[in-house]
Amino acid sequence: MIIDSLTNAERYAQLHPRFAKAFEWIKNQNLETIEVGKYPIDGPELHASVSQKDGYTRDTAKFECHNNWIDIQVCPTGKEQQGWTARERVTTPAGEYNAEKDVTFFTDKPETYFTLQAGQFVIYWPEDVHAPQIGEGPIKKLVVKVKI
Numbered sequence: 001m002i003i004d005s006l007t008n009a010e011r012y013a014q015l016h017p018r019f020a021k022a023f024e025w026i027k028n029q030n031l032e033t034i035e036v037g038k039y040p041i042d043g044p045e046l047h048a049s050v051s052q053k054d055g056y057t058r059d060t061a062k063f064e065c066h067n068n069w070i071d072i073q074v075c076p077t078g079k080e081q082q083g084w085t086a087r088e089r090v091t092t093p094a095g096e097y098n099a100e101k102d103v104t105f106f107t108d109k110p111e112t113y114f115t116l117q118a119g120q121f122v123i124y125w126p127e128d129v130h131a132p133q134i135g136e137g138p139i140k141k142l143v144v145k146v147k148i
Contacts, residue, residue, distance in 0.1 A: 001084055001130075002123040003114060006074070012123065018046045022072055022144045031076035031119070034142065045147035050076070055135035058083065058113070063090075063106045063131045067097070071124040073132060074142040075116035082122065083110025083131035090129050 002012065006026065013020035025041045025048065039048040056062070058081075065087055073082075085108065094105040110131050116122060124130050126148065133139050 001125070001128045003116070004121065006119050006121055009121065015123075016070065016146060018042065018146045019072075022046060022146055026072070026074060026121075026142070026144065029142075031074070031142070034076055036140075041144070046144070048142060048144045050140065050142050052138050052140040053133070055080070055133050055137060055139045056131075058109070058131075058134055061131035061134050063094075063108060063110060063129055064103050065106075065124075065126060065129040066102045067104075067126050068102050068148055070126070070146040070148060071130070072121055072144040072146060073116070073124065073130075074121045074144070075118055076140050076142050077118050078139065079118065079135065080116045080132065080139050080141060081113055081134035082116060083113050083134065084124075085111045085129045087127045087129050 009023040021042050034050050036050050036052050041047050090106045090108040092107045094107045097104045
């Protein structure tokens with residue numbers, strides 16, 4: 001997991017062949033006004049979505065990880081709390097892996113919580129189990145999905 005400000009995003013471009021294009025796309029968006037929806041970036045292996053929904057509590061947040069995709073999650077406005085635990089430390093799946101959606105949910109609770117502020121991002125690799133969109137009221141979030 002990596003947490004940083006979008007002003008430092010270029011530092012991470014070399015970590016994956018698609019990161020430079022992903023961060024360039026993010027940089028070219030007006031994060032304050034970006035609309036809810038799906039956004040193609042570069043074929044089926046790099047795309048984004050923007051959602052807005054009421055935040056979860058720490059007890060109701062979905063705790064998930066992916067096998068084939070990296071998430072770059074951005075807080076466009078306001079703030080959003082998230083939870084995290086290394087995948088090797090979770091023990092209780094909440095059902096089977098969903099290959100179509102590339103997600104496994106867990107009933108474990110995150111070991112670490114942090115708050116993303118507007119203009120910050122987090123990168124989740126497959127070894128990062130995460131619980132996003134924790135907070136009060138509507139939370140807008142931008143997720144760029146990067147194929148491994």
